[in-house]
Amino acid sequence: MTNTATEINSSTRVSEAATPTATITFADFGLDPKIQKAVLEQGYNTPTPIQAQSIPHVLAGSDLMGAAQTGTGKTAAFVLPIIQKILRHASNSASPARHPIRALVLTPTRELAVQVAENATSYSKHTDLRAAVVYGGVDMKEQVGILRNGVEILIATPGRLLDHIGSKVANLSQVEILVLDEADRMLDMGFLPDLQRIIDLIPAQRQTLLFSATFSPEIKKLAQSYLRTPVTVEVARQNAAADTVKQVVHMVSSADKQRAIVKVLEARTRAGLSRQCIIFTNSRLGCAKLSRALERDGIKAGAIHGDKSQGERTLTLDAFKSGAIEVLVATDVAARGLDIPDMPCVINHELPYNAEDFIHRIGRTGRAGSKGDAIALVDASEKRLLDDIEKLMKRKLDVKPLPEGLPSQARPSSGSYGSGPAKVSDPFFYKPYEPSIPAASPKTPTDAKPEEKKVGITPAKPAVGALLGGFKKK
Numbered sequence: 235m236t237n238t239a240t241e242i243n244s245s246t247r248v249s250e251a252a253t254p255t256a257t258i259t260f261a262d263f264g265l266d267p268k269i270q271k272a273v274l275e276q277g278y279n280t281p282t283p284i285q286a287q288s289i290p291h292v293l294a295g296s297d298l299m300g301a302a303q304t305g306t307g308k309t310a311a312f313v314l315p316i317i318q319k320i321l322r323h324a325s326n327s328a329s330p331a332r333h334p335i336r337a338l339v340l341t342p343t344r345e346l347a348v349q350v351a352e353n354a355t356s357y358s359k360h361t362d363l364r365a366a367v368v369y370g371g372v373d374m375k376e377q378v379g380i381l382r383n384g385v386e387i388l389i390a391t392p393g394r395l396l397d398h399i400g401s402k403v404a405n406l407s408q409v410e411i412l413v414l415d416e417a418d419r420m421l422d423m424g425f426l427p428d429l430q431r432i433i434d435l436i437p438a439q440r441q442t443l444l445f446s447a448t449f450s451p452e453i454k455k456l457a458q459s460y461l462r463t464p465v466t467v468e469v470a471r472q473n474a475a476a477d478t479v480k481q482v483v484h485m486v487s488s489a490d491k492q493r494a495i496v497k498v499l500e501a502r503t504r505a506g507l508s509r510q511c512i513i514f515t516n517s518r519l520g521c522a523k524l525s526r527a528l529e530r531d532g533i534k535a536g537a538i539h540g541d542k543s544q545g546e547r548t549l550t551l552d553a554f555k556s557g558a559i560e561v562l563v564a565t566d567v568a569a570r571g572l573d574i575p576d577m578p579c580v581i582n583h584e585l586p587y588n589a590e591d592f593i594h595r596i597g598r599t600g601r602a603g604s605k606g607d608a609i610a611l612v613d614a615s616e617k618r619l620l621d622d623i624e625k626l627m628k629r630k631l632d633v634k635p636l637p638e639g640l641p642s643q644a645r646p647s648s649g650s651y652g653s654g655p656a657k658v659s660d661p662f663f664y665k666p667y668e669p670s671i672p673a674a675s676p677k678t679p680t681d682a683k684p685e686e687k688k689v690g691i692t693p694a695k696p697a698v699g700a701l702l703g704g705f706k707k708k
Contacts, residue, residue, distance in 0.1 A: 263289050265318050268360040273314070276356060282307035283469040289315050292443060297464040299457050300445045306469065309353045312339075312413050312443050317358050319411065319441075320386055324362040333364055333384025335406060339413040340392055340432065342420040344369040344544060345551075350415065351389045363387060368404075370394040371544035378403050392420070392428035399435065406435045411443070414460075418446040418453050422588065426456075433460060447597075448590055479600035481608045483620070483633045488613045491583055492524065496531050498581065498609060499561070509533075509560045511579035514595045516586060518565055524583060525563040535561040566591055574598070582610040585619040589626040 258281060260273050273279070281289065284302040291298050292315035302308050316337045325332040339354075341347045351367035358365055365387040368377045374397065381388075381403045388395075388404070398404035412433070414420065420429065442461050446453050449466070457464060486494045499509045515521045518539040525537035536550040536559040553559040555574060566586065580599045586592050592610075599606025610631070612620050624630055 258286055260314070263293065263315075263318075265314060266321055266361075269314060269317055269321075269357060272357045272359050282311075284308055284467065285311045285314070287467045287469065288312065291465045291467070292316070292441070293318060295441055297441060297461040298443045299449065299453075299461065299464045299466040300443070301447065301449055301466070301468045302445075308445055309350050309415075310357070312415075312445065313350070313353050313357055316387065316411055316413070317354070317361065317363060320363065321361060323386060326362045330382060330384035333386055334408040335388045335404070336386045336408060337388070337411040337413070338406060338409050338432075338436070339387070339389040339415055340395070340420070340429065341389065341415045342391065342423050342425065343416075344371060344391060344547070346416060347389050347391055354387050354389065358387065365389070368394050368398060369544070370397075371547075374398070374401070392425045392432060395432060396428060399432075406432070407437065409436045409440060411441045412436055412460075413443045413445070414456075415445050416447070417444050417456060418448055418450060418590070419594075421452050421456065447594060450590075478605045479596055479608050480605070481596065481610070481631055483610045483612055483631045484635075485633060486611050486613060488615070491611045491613070492527050492531075494611055495528065495581060495583065496533070498579075499533060502579065508578045510554075510557070510577070511561055511581055512577065512595075512598050513561060513563045513581045513583050514586070515563060515565060516584045520584070521563050521565050525561075528561055528563070533561055534559050535563055537563045539565040566595070577606060579607045579609065582608075585610060585612060585616045585623065587619065589619070589622040592623045593626070 259279055260270055260281060263281075265273075284300060284306050288298060288300050288311040292312060300308065300311065302311075320336040323336055327333075339347075339350055341350060347367050347369045351365055354365040364383075364385045366377075366380045366385040367389040368381070369391040370393050374394075377394075377398065378401065381398060390398075395404060399406070414429070420426075442464075444453070444457055444461060444464070449468075484494060495513065499511070502509055513524065515524055518541050521537050521539045522541075525535045528535040536553060538547050538550050542550070550559065550562070554562045563583075577599045580596050582592070582595060586595065596608035599608055610620075620631070
C-alpha cells in the first residue's frame with residue numbers, strides 16, 4: 235500500500251488514502267486467524283479504503299484522526315485492530331477481574347452505539363473477548379449486570395457511561411484504547427464537558443482514535459487536546475456526498491411539501507422503484523406531525539425522534555428494516571448511526587440548520603457502492619440554508635420542476651425566490667437511479683451487517699443484546 239504523508243504541523247501528519255487494490259486482503263494486516271475467520275464469515279475479504287489506510291496505523295500504536303464518507307466501513311477500521319491489540323488479554327475465566335475494560339468507544343447516539351457493538355461482537359465471536367454496549371433511555375439494571383460480569387470492549391454514549399461510573403460499576407483505569415466516533419456530532423450535541431470528565435478517568439498513556447465526517451476547527455482543537463502526533467487519514471473529499479448519490483432540489487412552498495412527498499413516492503412506484511425512504515425534519519413535533527399526516531394519506535409511516543423511548547425507537551426501526559413501514563420520518567438523531575444497507579431514497583422535508591448535517595442525512599443512501607436518490611424540498615425561507623450547503627459542497631445542486639398539480643417556486647440568481655406557474659416535464663419529475671444490480675466483485679466490509687442487505691425483503695430480527703443494553707457471546 236502506498237501512503238503519502240506530509241507534515242502540516244508539529245503534531246499532525248496527513249495520510250492521503252489511496253484506493254486499495256483487489257490484491258490486498260485482511261490477511262495482509264497480520265490479523266489473528268480467529269479475527270480473519272470472523273471477517274470471512276461476515277462475507278468480506280477485501281478492505282475498504284478507510285480500513286486499508288487506518289488499520290496498519292492503529293496496529294502500530296499511532297493515534298489517529300480518520301475522515302471518510304459515511305457507509306465506507308469506518309467502524310471495522312477501528313474495531314478490527316482493537317480486537318487484535320487487546321487479544322493478548324483474552325481469558326476464558328469467569329472472574330470479572332479478568333475482564334476489565336481495555337477499549338472504550340464513545341458515540342453520540344444510541345443507534346450508532348448499537349451498530350458499533352454489533353460489529354465488535356461479530357468480529358470477536360471466536361475469541362474470549364467480551365463486548366457490551368450501554369446507552370440511555372432504557373433501564374440500567376441489565377447493563378449493570380453485564381458490566382459487573384466484566385467486559386473488555388465497551389461501547390457507550392457519554393451520559394449513560396457517566397451514570398455507570400457514578401454507580402461504581404464501570405472502571406476506566408485499565409483502558410488502553412479510546413475511540414471518539416462521530417466526534418463532530420458529539421460536539422454539536424454538547425457532549426464536550428462529559429467527554430472531558432470521562433477522559434480524565436482514563437490513563438494518560440493510551441492510544442486515542444478520533445473519527446469524524448469533517449475536520450472542522452473545533453475537531454482539530456479537540457484533537458490537539460487529546461491526541462499525540464496523530465496520523466490523519468482521509469479517503470474522500472471533505473464535505474462531499476458519495477458519488478453514488480443522485481441529488482436533486484425541488485422548489486416548493488412549505489404548505490405543499492407534504493403533497494410533494496406523496497407525489498415523489500407515487501412517481502417512484504410508477505417507475506417500479508421502492509417507496510422505502512427516510513424523510514428528515516428539523517423538529518420532534520414536526521417529525522411526529524408529518525408521520526401522522528402521511529399515514530392519513532395511506533402511506534405506511536413511522537417516526538423516530540428524541541422524545542421516543544428506546545423501546546419505541548427499536549420497534550420502529552425493526553419495522554422499517556422488515557418493510558412493515560415504508561417511510562421513516564426522523565430528526566437528526568437518526569442522521570448518523572442509522573445504518574440500513576441499500577436504502578434507495580432520502581428526502582429532506584426541511585433543510586438542516588447546520589450544512590454539515592445535510593451531508594450526514596443524504597449519506598443514509600448510496601452506501602457501500604449502492605446507488606440512491608437524495609431529494610430536497612426547499613421553500614423561499616430556506617434559501618440561506620441552501621446557499622450554505624452548496625458552499626460547503628462547492629457546487630450547485632440540480633433543481634428540477636415539480637410534478638403537475640403543485641405550484642412551483644423559481645430559483646432566480648438575484649437571491650430571492652418568486653412564484654410561477656407549475657413547470658411540468660416528465661411526470662416523474664426526476665430520474666432516479668435504476669435499481670442497482672449487485673456487482674460480482676469481492677465484498678468489502680461496511681458498518682452494515684450482510685444479512686440486512688435486502689431491506690424490505692429479509693426481515694431483520696431484533697438484536698436481543700441491543701434491547702438489553704449489551705451483547706452476550708454465543
